[in-house]
Amino acid sequence: MKRPWTIVLVLVIVLAAVAGGDQIARVYLQNRTADEIEARYGGAADVHLGGWPFVLAALTRRLPDAHATITGAQVANEGKKATVEVIDVTIKGLSPITELDDATAEQVDATATISWNQLSVLLGFPIERAGDGRIEVRTSVQVLQRVIPLVLQTDLTLQPDGTLVLNNPGISVADFDLPLPSGILQLAIDQLTPDLKLPTPGGLSYQSLDIGQNSVTIQLTGQDIALSDFR
Numbered sequence: 317m318k319r320p321w322t323i324v325l326v327l328v329i330v331l332a333a334v335a336g337g338d339q340i341a342r343v344y345l346q347n348r349t350a351d352e353i354e355a356r357y358g359g360a361a362d363v364h365l366g367g368w369p370f371v372l373a374a375l376t377r378r379l380p381d382a383h384a385t386i387t388g389a390q391v392a393n394e395g396k397k398a399t400v401e402v403i404d405v406t407i408k409g410l411s412p413i414t415e416l417d418d419a420t421a422e423q424v425d426a427t428a429t430i431s432w433n434q435l436s437v438l439l440g441f442p443i444e445r446a447g448d449g450r451i452e453v454r455t456s457v458q459v460l461q462r463v464i465p466l467v468l469q470t471d472l473t474l475q476p477d478g479t480l481v482l483n484n485p486g487i488s489v490a491d492f493d494l495p496l497p498s499g500i501l502q503l504a505i506d507q508l509t510p511d512l513k514l515p516t517p518g519g520l521s522y523q524s525l526d527i528g529q530n531s532v533t534i535q536l537t538g539q540d541i542a543l544s545d546f547r
Contacts, residue, residue: 366379377411400430401430403429426520450469454467467488468501517536
């Protein structure tokens with residue numbers, strides 16, 4: 317009469333062993349992936365690889381989902397390098413995981429938060445929140461061999477390719493309230509335009525820009541993204 321319970325006990329022990337081995341494999345690869353991210357981008361990475369049982373991913377060569385949080389990552393933009401406070405990345409449907417150089421993610425969603433100070437470093441000119449959702453940009457133009465320091469207050473929007481657009485700009489001489497000809501405003505905008513571009517990692521497209529008091533939060537997304545584009 318005790319044999320059925322013996323079989324159940326054996327099954328429980330086997331399942332516990334499988335689950336334990338499965339978790340060991342998962343943790344090992346999570347730590348290895350985090351180390352690779354940190355080696356490439358700096359900062360500290362926390363990685364979670366989804367799917368259960370995890371070893372099933374090796375058989376199907378497909379990872380159903382993965383999530384990474386990177387704190388203090390280094391991001392480059394045309395020779396300029398800045399530190400991003402936090403990057404959260406969610407990947408769905410990565411395959412084939414046995415050949416990562418050729419692997420493609422069905423869906424990638426990312427959120428990045430960067431301080432105004434570091435955004436200024438990334439773009440190459442001072443930029444900060446001015447109030448009422450507008451931003452303030454400091455630059456200068458040269459007119460008749462004189463350098464004029466300027467302050468632009470403007471709305472800021474973000475295009476899918478990472479281009480930043482200055483909308484409804486107003487301009488003044490830094491630390492002075494003086495009227496300026498409209499040509500000075502256009503000259504300042506034309507001068508800033510080549511630098512009004514954020515880097516686009518891995519072929520992702522920008523979705524939104526949230527202007528905060530101390531930082532900017534940006535959302536990106538993409539489908540059928542090649543993992544090699546992030547390397």
